Amino acid sequence: MNKTTISTVGQFVGQEVKIGAWLANKRSSGKIAFLQLRDGTGFIQGVVVKAEVGEDIFLKAKNLTQESSLYVTGIVREDERAPSGFELTVTNVDVIHEAVDYPITPKEHGTEFLMDHRHLWLRSKKQHANMKVRNEIIRATYEFFNKEGFVKVDPPILTGSAPEGTTELFATKYFDEDAYLSQSGQLYMEAAAMALGKVFSFGPTFRAEKSKTRRHLIEFWMIEPEMAFYEFEDSLKVQEEYVAHVVQSVLKNCKIELNALGRDTSKLENIVAPFPRITYDDAIKLLHEKGFDDIKWGDDFGAPHETAIAETYDKPVFITHYPTSLKPFYMQPDPNNDKVVLCADMIAPEGYGEIIGGSERIHDYDLLAERMKEHDLDPAAYQWYAELRKYGSVPHSGFGLGLERTVAWICGAEHVRETIPFPRLLNRLYP
Ligand code: 4AD
Numbered sequence: 001m002n003k004t005t006i007s008t009v010g011q012f013v014g015q016e017v018k019i020g021a022w023l024a025n026k027r028s029s030g031k032i033a034f035l036q037l038r039d040g041t042g043f044i045q046g047v048v049v050k051a052e053v054g055e056d057i058f059l060k061a062k063n064l065t066q067e068s069s070l071y072v073t074g075i076v077r078e079d080e081r082a083p084s085g086f087e088l089t090v091t092n093v094d095v096i097h098e099a100v101d102y103p104i105t106p107k108e109h110g111t112e113f114l115m116d117h118r119h120l121w122l123r124s125k126k127q128h129a130n131m132k133v134r135n136e137i138i139r140a141t142y143e144f145f146n147k148e149g150f151v152k153v154d155p156p157i158l159t160g161s162a163p164e165g166t167t168e169l170f171a172t173k174y175f176d177e178d179a180y181l182s183q184s185g186q187l188y189m190e191a192a193a194m195a196l197g198k199v200f201s202f203g204p205t206f207r208a209e210k211s212k213t214r215r216h217l218i219e220f221w222m223i224e225p226e227m228a229f230y231e232f233e234d235s236l237k238v239q240e241e242y243v244a245h246v247v248q249s250v251l252k253n254c255k256i257e258l259n260a261l262g263r264d265t266s267k268l269e270n271i272v273a274p275f276p277r278i279t280y281d282d283a284i285k286l287l288h289e290k291g292f293d294d295i296k297w298g299d300d301f302g303a304p305h306e307t308a309i310a311e312t313y314d315k316p317v318f319i320t321h322y323p324t325s326l327k328p329f330y331m332q333p334d335p336n337n338d339k340v341v342l343c344a345d346m347i348a349p350e351g352y353g354e355i356i357g358g359s360e361r362i363h364d365y366d367l368l369a370e371r372m373k374e375h376d377l378d379p380a381a382y383q384w385y386a387e388l389r390k391y392g393s394v395p396h397s398g399f400g401l402g403l404e405r406t407v408a409w410i411c412g413a414e415h416v417r418e419t420i421p422f423p424r425l426l427n428r429l430y431p
């Protein structure tokens, strides 16, 4: 008999197969039992008919408890109504381990309860779908950057520098020295771009943000490409093509998952390059037209502002040329207006907020030194970074995409806590 998985039963239509699975849910009458089975690769319904399997097997199936682990044998049938397209006519069930009183029942639970049981909640259909989409985004990311000739580079996690400012750092001791958990690998990626041309990183980043919003995690994963000889507009093209590739890959390869999430995919089908661009100046005007009277030039945008701007478009939008005072020290000034920098935030549609922050970087040594002084950065800690401008400095640009916000947008998740296996939030380090 073929031992297989739920996602590959399609190869065995009409044949008897054996599957290792857990019981997600069940329903039964006196004559027939419907087992909702899951094995990690997917979900399938097993149908147990008393008249076919006999009294003993039927009783065993009928009395199965939620999340018990099983070996199930059955004949694979095509079924158009099933989300996976297949159903199993069960011939036998062997219990591997009987689960008793599984805490997450099919009824509604509160968020805190589910978060306390995240180690089990991950098994549910929606959380399973979120993780599968997350994985597809990661796969499509590697596919895109490898195809475009980028080299994957891993920046350090323990660092002595703070590219995005010192207010949200996770400080730790590095033997006798002070160190931080990385809040961005960017500065190291700039060094790598001078060695390898086009590079990207994918790793965890840490921000001790006191924000308790549906978009903020303390630990999140970032994809950070950095490109030598790429000027501001060159980088925007990479960003829109990358994000469009990711969305189209999920649409193509995660149909079952998007369906399980109830995602309106018509909104995603439209996500192809190019994306619209609006300057910060025009965004301020647009906000005034939309009735945000209080916002003035020089203010940063909050979530309601970003959402209002994004609503104007049916694709992600780049907000470009922010005031210098709102952005980090390393951003290249606009040659036509030294009050703004050559930067862009990409804002996702449907209220999901900023998913990318990026810019052209300063490549002139003296200007960088001046900015570091203005920002009160310790010259010793950043000497290596400044030195990149001393030996064949070139224009270069890069950006960082927040993985969890991207998963939240594509999945239609209401909160980023559902887009990472074990979220680290304000007041949550368990489980
Ligand atoms: O805009 P940020 O802070 O940019 C940087 O860190 C740059 N150094 C990146 C670069 O140019 N290489 O962060 C980039 C993205 C944001 O757009 C957002 O998607 C995500 O990281 N992000 C967060 N995601 C979840 N929780 C948080 N607390 C986040 N902070 C930023």
Ligand code: MG
Binding pocket: 345, 354, 356, 357
């Ligand atoms: Mg940002």
